[in-house]
Amino acid sequence: MKVEDEDKDYIDSLENEEWKPVRNPKSLIQELQETAVNTMAKDQRMNIRIGKRDLEGIKAKALEEGMPYQTLVASIIHKYISGKLKEVS
Numbered sequence: 001m002k003v004e005d006e007d008k009d010y011i012d013s014l015e016n017e018e019w020k021p022v023r024n025p026k027s028l029i030q031e032l033q034e035t036a037v038n039t040m041a042k043d044q045r046m047n048i049r050i051g052k053r054d055l056e057g058i059k060a061k062a063l064e065e066g067m068p069y070q071t072l073v074a075s076i077i078h079k080y081i082s083g084k085l086k087e088v089s
Contacts, residue, residue: 042074055069058072058073
């Protein structure tokens with residue numbers, strides 16, 4: 001299983017003393033939390049016009065995922081911009 005392979009890699013890495021302690025963990029945690037909040041901030045509005053069929057498809061997919069369709073659209077845009085969603089040819 002992939003999970004077991006990943007676990008083995010982590011164990012090997014730890015045993016080979018490749019891990020180093022964080023000097024100021026509280027500061028790092030605070031920085032990462034601030035970055036997460038800023039990344040997820042929805043402080044801009046965008047209006048677009050799309051076809052009825054596309055909107056119905058988005059709403060259906062969002063329903064399958066159990067989320068509002070606006071959240072799904074925002075997630076798709078974020079993933080595409082960050083390179084985690086690629087166009088399939």
